Structures are given as C-alpha cells and as structure tokens.
Amino acid sequence: xxxxxxxxxxxxxxxxxxxxxxxxxxxxxxxxxxxxxxxxxxxxxxxxxxxxxxxxxxxxxxxxxxxxxxxxxxxxxxxxxxxxxxxxxxxxxxxxxxxxxxxxxxxxxxxxxxxxxxxxxxxxxxxxxxxxxxxxxxxxxxxxxxxxxxxxxxxxxxxxxxxxxxxxxxxxxxxxxxxxxxxxxxxxxxxxxxxxxxxxxxxxxxxxxxxxxxxxxxxxxxxxxxxxxxxxxxxxxxxxxxxxxxxxxxxxxxxxxxxxxxxxxxxxxxxxxxxxxxxxxxxxxxxxxxxxxxxxxxxxxxxxxxxxxxxxxxxxxxxxxxxxxxxxxxxxxxxxxxxxxxxxxxxxxxxxxxxxxxxxxxxxxxxxxxxxxxxxxxxxxxxxxxxxxxxxxxxxxxxxxxxxxxxxxxxxxxxxxxxxxxxxxxxxxxxxxxxxxxxxxxxxxxxxxxxxxxxxxxxxxxxxxxxxxxxxxxxxxxxxxxxxxxxxxxxxxxxxxxxxxxxxxxxxxxxxxxxxxxxxxxxxxxxxxxxxxxxxxxxxxxxxxxxxxxxxxxxxxxxxxxxxxxxxxxxxxxxxxxxxxxxxxxxxxxxxxxxxxxxxxxxxxxxxxxxxxxxxxxxxxxxxxxxxxxxxxxxxxxxxxxxxxxxxxxxxxxx
Numbered sequence: 001x002x003x004x005x006x007x008x009x010x011x012x013x014x015x016x017x018x019x020x021x022x023x024x025x026x027x028x029x030x031x032x033x034x035x036x037x038x039x040x041x042x043x044x045x046x047x048x049x050x051x052x053x054x055x056x057x058x059x060x061x062x063x064x065x066x067x068x069x070x071x072x073x074x075x076x077x078x079x080x081x082x083x084x085x086x087x088x089x090x091x092x093x094x095x096x097x098x099x100x101x102x103x104x105x106x107x108x109x110x111x112x113x114x115x116x117x118x119x120x121x122x123x124x125x126x127x128x129x130x131x132x133x134x135x136x137x138x139x140x141x142x143x144x145x146x147x148x149x150x151x152x153x154x155x156x157x158x159x160x161x162x163x164x165x166x167x168x169x170x171x172x173x174x175x176x177x178x179x180x181x182x183x184x185x186x187x188x189x190x191x192x193x194x195x196x197x198x199x200x201x202x203x204x205x206x207x208x209x210x211x212x213x214x215x216x217x218x219x220x221x222x223x224x225x226x227x228x229x230x231x232x233x234x235x236x237x238x239x240x241x242x243x244x245x246x247x248x249x250x251x252x253x254x255x256x257x258x259x260x261x262x263x264x265x266x267x268x269x270x271x272x273x274x275x276x277x278x279x280x281x282x283x284x285x286x287x288x289x290x291x292x293x294x295x296x297x298x299x300x301x302x303x304x305x306x307x308x309x310x311x312x313x314x315x316x317x318x319x320x321x322x323x324x325x326x327x328x329x330x331x332x333x334x335x336x337x338x339x340x341x342x343x344x345x346x347x348x349x350x351x352x353x354x355x356x357x358x359x360x361x362x363x364x365x366x367x368x369x370x371x372x373x374x375x376x377x378x379x380x381x382x383x384x385x386x387x388x389x390x391x392x393x394x395x396x397x398x399x400x401x402x403x404x405x406x407x408x409x410x411x412x413x414x415x416x417x418x419x420x421x422x423x424x425x426x427x428x429x430x431x432x433x434x435x436x437x438x439x440x441x442x443x444x445x446x447x448x449x450x451x452x453x454x455x456x457x458x459x460x461x462x463x464x465x466x467x468x469x470x471x472x473x474x475x476x477x478x479x480x481x482x483x484x485x486x487x488x489x490x491x492x493x494x495x496x497x498x499x500x501x502x503x504x505x506x507x508x509x510x511x512x513x514x515x516x517x518x519x520x521x522x523x524x525x526x527x528x529x530x531x532x533x534x535x536x537x538x539x540x541x542x543x544x545x546x547x548x549x550x551x552x553x554x555x556x557x558x559x560x561x562x563x564x565x566x567x568x569x570x571x572x573x574x575x576x577x578x579x580x581x582x583x584x585x586x587x588x589x590x591x592x593x594x595x596x597x598x599x600x601x602x603x604x605x606x607x608x609x610x611x612x613x614x615x616x617x618x619x620x621x622x623x624x625x626x627x628x629x630x631x632x633x634x635x636x637x638x639x640x641x642x643x644x645x646x647x648x649x650x651x652x653x654x655x
Contacts, residue, residue, distance in 0.1 A: 018089035025084040029077050036073045068650060075647040082640035086633045100192035103140045104180045105130070107161075108200035110145055110170035111311045112596040115201070115226035126199050126224045126616070127161045130154070133617035135624075141183040145169050150183055166311065168525045168571060168592055170203070177219070194218055197619065201225045202607065204600045219609045222616055225601060231256045231308030233597035234264075234315040237520060240289075247294045251302055251315070253278045253286040256599050266290050267301040278304075295321060299575050299587055312597045316575050316589035317521045323533040325515045326363065326560075330356055331370035331396075332491075336498045340507050353379075361386050362559045365514040368394045371489055374402035380409040387413075390531075390558035392482045392514035394507075399456060399489045413483040414464035421458055427451040428476050428497065430469040436480060436513070437467055441505045452500040457488035468502070477506070484510055515561060521589040522566065524573060531561045532578065532586055542585070544569075546576045566590075 107130070113123035120128075134140075134154045142149045142157065145167035149157045171179070180196045199222040232255045240248040251264065259280055266274040278286035292298065298319040306313050324347040329337050334350045341348040351357070353372060361367065361382050369375070387393050393413075397406065403418060410416040429451050433442055460475045467484070468477040476487050490497050497503055516531045536542070536557045542564065544553050549572070554565040570576060570590055578586040604612060613619060 015090050020088060022084060022088040025087075026081060028084070029080055032073060032076045032080070036069055071650045072647060075643045075650060078643035079640050079647070082636045082643060086636035086640065089633045090636070101195065102184050102192050103138070103195045103197065104183045105140060105142045105197045106176050106180060106199065107142065107144050107164070108170070108198075109164055109167050110203075110596055111166050111168075111309060111592065112170070112201055112203050112599065113224070114166055114309045114311060115229070115231070115599065116307065117226055122201060122224050122226055123164070123166065126222075127164065129616045130199070131158055131161065133620050135620070143179060143183065145171050148183070170596060195220065195623070197222065198609075199224060199616065202602045203596065204602055220619055221607050221609045221612045222619060223604055223607065223612065223614050226599075229256055229599045231312075231597060231599055232259070232262055232304060232306040233309070233312035233594055234302050234304060235312075235594050235597070237302065237315055237317055239319075239520065245294045246291050247319075249290040249292060249300075249317075251278075251288055251290075253280070253288070253304070254594075254597065255280055255284045255286075256308070256597075258282075258284060261286075262304055262306070264288060265303045267303065268298045292319075297321065300589075301575075308599070309597060311573075311592050312594055314573065315521070315591055316573060318518065318575065318587050318589045319520075320518075320587065322517055323515075325365050325511055325517075327366045327368065327511050328360060328364040329368040329370050331368075331372050332398075334368075334370055336490075336503070337368065337370070337507070340504055341511060346511065358382055362389065362391075364391060365560065366392045366394065366511045368396065370396050371398040371491060373398045373400065375405040375409050377405075377408065380405070383409060384412060387482050390482065390514075390556070390561060390563065392510060393484070394510055395485045396490050397458060397486065397488070399491070399494055401458075410485060413479075413485075414462050416460065416462035416464055416478070416483075416485060418458040418485075418487070419461050421456060423456050425453055425455050426457065426470045426472070426474070427453050428468055428500075428502075429471040430473065431502070432465065432467055432469075435465060435467050437506065437509045439509075441509065450500070452495065452497040452502070454488040454495040454497070456494060460485065460487050467506075482514070516563075518586060518588050521591050523593050524570065524590050525593060526567070528566045530564045530566070530588070532564065533561055534580075534585060535560060536562055536580070540580060543579050544576050544588070545579055546570070546572070546574050 107123075107126065109123055113121065113126070115122050117125050131154060136155045137153050139151050139153055141151055142154075142161075144164065146169065147160075147164070149160070154161075176198060177196070184194045185192070196219045198219065201224055202221070232253060235252045235254050237249065237251050240250050249266075253262070253264070255262075261277045261279045264276055264278050265272055273292075274290050276288055276290070278288045280286040296319065298317075300317045300319065302315045302317075304313050322345070324343075324345060325341075326347045327337075327341045327349070329348070329350040330353055337350070338348060349360075351360075353376075356379075358378070362385070364386070367383065367386060383393055395406075395410065397418060400421075401418065407417045410418070431438070431442075431445075433445050454476070457470075457474075457476070460478055462475070462478050462485075464478045464483070464485075465480050466475045466478050467480075469475050474487070478485055478487075488495055492498065515533060516529055517533075518530045522528050522530075532542075540557075541552060542555055542562060543550055544564075549570070551569045553569065556563040556565075564578070573591050575587055575589050577584045578588060611619065611622070
C-alpha cells in the first residue's frame with residue numbers, strides 16, 4: 001500500500017497542466033459537500049399507537065440511508081474533480097519538452113562526399129535519408145559549404161537539396177560552428193534549446209575535432225563514409241624543358257590504396273594525342289612524362305578512369321606561346337642584365353639617358369635605372385605615370401648621386417628617400433624569405449650562402465618592406481608591388497653582388513612579376529591575378545566563357561596590359577576562353593584543389609560531441625522522444641464517466 005501511494009505521489013508530482021488556472025475550479029467541490037451535510041428538512045411527528053416493532057426498522061433504515069448519501073457524495077465529487085482535471089489538460093513530459101527549440105543542420109557537400117556507396121554517392125544517400133526521416137513541417141535552418149537556407153521546412157527545400165552540387169571549398173569545424181551560431185535567433189527574452197547537427201565524413205584535414213563544453217552539449221555528429229576507401233587522383237603537373245626542340249610534361253598521381261598502375265590519357269581539346277601507364281611505387285605515388293613539341297599550342301587535359309572520387313580524374317592545362325616581358329634599362333653598362341633577361345622570355349633594351357626616347361617608357365613592363373648620377377624632373381614625371389599604369393621600376397643608385405633629384409622620384413613610393421652615404425664595407429647577410437619576390441624561389445631557408453659585400457651605401461628612409469639587408473639590419477634592397485630600390489651601386493668597383501647567386505632570382509622575379517603571365521593552370525578558390533599583354537579601348541571589357549557559362553572577372557586596364565583577378569569565379573574546372581567581344585585573346589585552365597583526394601578520416605572514437613552516430617533516423621527519433629508529451633485528459637474523461645456509472649448504480653441498488 002505504501003509503495004502504491006509512493007508511486008501515485010510521484011505521478012501526481014510529475015504531472016503538468018496545459019491550463020493550470022482551471023484547477024481553481026476544484027474549490028467547487030465544496031458545494032456538494034455543503035449540500036450533503038446541511039440538508040434543511042422539517043420533520044413532522046405523527047402519533048402512532050405501537051412503535052416498538054418499527055424502532056429497529058427505522059434504526060437500520062437510517063444507517064442504510066447514511067451510507068448511500070456518502071457514496072453519492074463521493075461519486076459526485078469524483079465526477080466534478082475528473083471533469084475539472086480533464087479541462088485543465090494534464091500531461092507527462094520531459095523537462096525540456098516544453099522549452100522552445102531551434103535546430104541548425106550542416107550538410108558537408110565537399111568533394112570527399114563524392115565517394116561512392118552501393119548505388120550512389122555519400123552526399124546523395126545522406127540527403128535522401130534526411131528527407132525521409134526529418135520532421136517535414138518543423139522549421140529549421142540548414143547550410144552547406146556554399147549555400148544557406150534559414151528558417152525553412154525540409155519539404156520547402158527538397159528540390160534544392162536533391163539537386164545540390166559539390167562545393168570546391170570544405171569548411172573547417174570552427175567555421176562550421178561559428179556559422180551555425182549565426183543562424184540561431186538571438187532573442188534573450190525567450191531562451192531556447194539550440195541543437196546543431198553536423199552531417200559529414202569528417203576528414204582528417206578538416207581540422208582537429210575539439211569542442212568546448214557548451215558546443216559539446218548542443219552538437220550532434222552524423223558520420224557518413226563510403227564502404228570502401230579507394231581513390232586515384234592526378235595531383236599536379238609541371239613542365240620540364242629538354243635540350244632539343246621538345247618539352248616534357250610531368251604529371252604526379254596518388255592512390256589511396258596499393259595498386260600497380262593505371263592508364264593516363266593526354267588530350268588536346270577533344271583529340272587523344274598520347275596514352276601511357278602510371279606505375280605506382282610503395283608510397284602509392286606515381287610520376288609519368290609526356291613529350292611534346294616545344295612551340296606547340298595545346299589546350300590540354302589529362303584523364304584517368306577511377307571508381308573513387310570523380311572530381312580529381314581530370315587535370316586541365318594550357319601551353320601557349322608566351323609574350324615576352326619588355327624590360328628597358330637606362331644608364332651605365334648593362335651587360336649583367338643582358339645575361340639575366342634572355343631573349344627566350346624577355347624583350348630587353350638598353351639606352352643611355354642622353355639617347356632615351358620617352359615615348360618608349362609606357363610600352364615597357366619593367367624599367368631599370370642603372371646608376372644614374374641624377375634624375376631629370378621630366379624622367380621622374382614619366383616614371384611616376386609609368387608605375388601608376390602597373391609598370392615596375394627598379395632603381396640602382398650611382399656611387400655619388402644628386403640626392404634631391406632622387407628624392408623627387410622616390411618620395412611618392414612609401415615615402416622613400418636615400419639619406420646618408422656610408423663609406424664602409426658591409427656584408428649583405430639577411431634575406432626576407434617571406435617576401436613575395438622570393439615566392440617558390442627557395443625550398444628552405446638558406447643560412448650558409450656566401451655573403452656579398454658593398455664598399456659604400458646609402459641609408460634608406462622608407463615605409464616599404466625590406467627584401468635584403470646588411471648584418472646590422474640596415475636595408476640593402478627595399479620595395480614591393482612595382483617599386484624596388486637598392487641602397488648601393490652594383491658596379492664591380494663597389495660590390496660583388498653581381499657574382500652572388502641572389503642576383504638572378506632577385507632581378508628575374510622583379511621583372512616577371514611586372515607581367516603576371518597565365519600559369520600552366522590555376523587552382524579554383526585561390527586569389528589569382530593574371531596579366532594579358534594587350535591594350536583595351538576605353539569602353540572595352542573582357543569576358544571569360546566556357547560553353548554557356550560566362551562571367552565578367554574583376555579587371556584593371558593599363559596602358560600596356562590588362563590585369564584579371566579571379567577568386568569567386570569560376571566555380572567549375574575546365575578550359576575557359578578570355579574574350580574581347582567575340583574574339584578569343586587567351587585560354588586559361590582552372591582545376592579543383594586536391595586537398596580532399598586523400599580519404600583519411602578522423603576515427604569515430606575520437607569524435608567528441610553530445611551524440612555521435614551514423615544514422616540520421618536514429619538521431620531524429622531520439623530528439624522526438626525528448627519532445628514527446630503524454631496527454632492524460634482522455635483518461636480523466638473516462639474516470640468522470642466511471643463515476644457517473646457508479647452514481648447510477650448507487651441510486652438504483654442502494655435503498
């Protein structure tokens with residue numbers, strides 16, 4: 001009995017009411033109690049000759065009538081109480097069932113989700129499971145790597161999800177959680193439970209999976225992975241010149257599993273021009289070479305057949321006759337520059353200041369002032385105009401200079417000027433390896449190279465970055481983005497820098513960066529700038545096109561070139577045509593990055609969240625259990641009817 005009362009007490013304490021204000025109606029139970037206790041009746045005495053026999057009958061009748069009245073009272077109280085409780089709508093629910101909830105779902109549509117399952121890709125099967133098992137009418141927010149659907153029902157975006165394409169970018173975990181947080185409401189007056197669901201394969205390159213306690217309590221991981229992890233990718237391509245009239249195209253491939261070889265085809269547009277086999281070593285890597293004529297124009301594509309990811313089975317590239325970079329040197333003996341700026345890549349010209357034709361300046365890509373004692377104002381004005389149009393200016397001062405004329409030229413560039421002349425031998429000891437001038441020049445930091453020296457130099461006052469410096473950290477070469485200044489003469493009498501290994505990459509990079517020619521191919525999603533060696537009219541605009549897809553890139557027109565910038569567009573790999581109206585000026589190739597080709601995943605046991613599973617259906621089932629409400633009002637209606645039935649029995653059978 002005590003156990004029953006204990007269980008009954010817990011049930012009563014756990015019961016909640018939708019309309020608790022109706023419970024005030026229980027005070028109405030006092031009315032039938034008053035009626036039963038205070039029945040106002042007047043009794044009339046009737047004389048009777050002999051009542052001895054009836055006294056026992058009257059006594060028993062009074063006892064029976066009293067029991068009947070109490071039973072009727074209890075039944076009527078039960079009817080009223082059950083009806084009042086029924087209208088108050090009692091129910092049982094979890095503590096969080098009545099709290100407002102928000103759900104944000106992330107679907108990873110990166111290329112790694114392109115891995116095949118039984119009959120479809122991991123992404124397709126995940127979307128179909130989500131559409132089948134998620135609440136159809138519940139408002140949620142959903143986002144992918146490149147799309148956002150805020151405050152919608154799943155059924156409203158069904159078509160968009162079924163046609164969802166793979167994205168070139170893969171968001172890291174911290175960016176996913178930050179983006180999910182922005183999609184939740186920020187109404188502090190009505191706090192809600194915020195649930196985040198991440199559906200992904202959780203690749204190892206998607207950052208380490210570390211969550212703080214707050215994120216862990218509200219984040220659910222759904223791990224979707226292929227049944228078999230096999231993939232072959234064409235990773236990279238580069239050119240390797242040979243001595244004859246041919247050129248070698250070298251391709252690198254990677255396999256996620258140990259295989260012997262795979263066929264690789266080389267196309268020029270749609271024409272197959274070569275086919276060979278890539279043989280893999282024990283490290284699951286392969287390298288192969290195609291030999292083609294040196295001056296042949298090719299819109300190339302390397303292709304493999306692979307049952308894994310599809311996005312990395314093609315690699316597009318372009319081989320074209322590159323325009324020569326125009327370099328003009330003004331000043332003293334320029335023999336060392338002629339050896340650097342060779343005829344195969346550069347159009348190099350040299351003039352003395354006296355014989356200089358100023359009309360040539362705007363047609364150049366790079367201008368070098370080589371040890372001029374003084375700089376005329378007219379030349380300074382022309383050079384200012386030249387650099388504003390995107391040209392690169394390199395200044396090598398003489399041993400003795402007219403400081404004022406140099407200051408007139410250099411001041412507009414990062415407030416730069418040559419100051420004091422230091423007549424002291426110094427070693428050039430420091431290289432700024434992170435400077436854009438030395439990008440891809442050094443494989444590692446060099447510390448044991450032979451330090452070149454200068455006998456005299458000028459101090460430099462500037463806000464420009466330092467490229468090379470002396471042992472005392474004083475600048476030897478400063479500049480970036482079209483302006484470079486040496487602090488000392490490079491004549492053999494003053495310096496041996498011309499004999500240093502640094503001179504070739506330094507001057508070569510300064511000139512090649514003045515005209516950024518299209519590369520063999522460009523990776524999508526990277527901020528890339530390409531220069532075309534053309535001049536456009538005032539209202540002319542270049543467009544980029546592939547088939548029916550066309551867009552206008554960000555472009556900047558100069559006197560002798562047009563700079564194109566790519567980042568958000570294009571979004572698909574392939575060979576694109578750069579057009580001026582209907583005329584194709586240049587072909588450019590874009591390829592997806594290969595960061596997702598290596599199918600390595602974070603072990604499931606290392607994933608740490610509120611829940612980690614592989615089934616979307618199971619997660620939503622558990623979430624529905626947390627939200628479930630057991631209504632009890634029907635049982636109280638039945639209880640009221642039971643009391644009505646009992647009252648009828650009491651009225652009929654009790655006398």
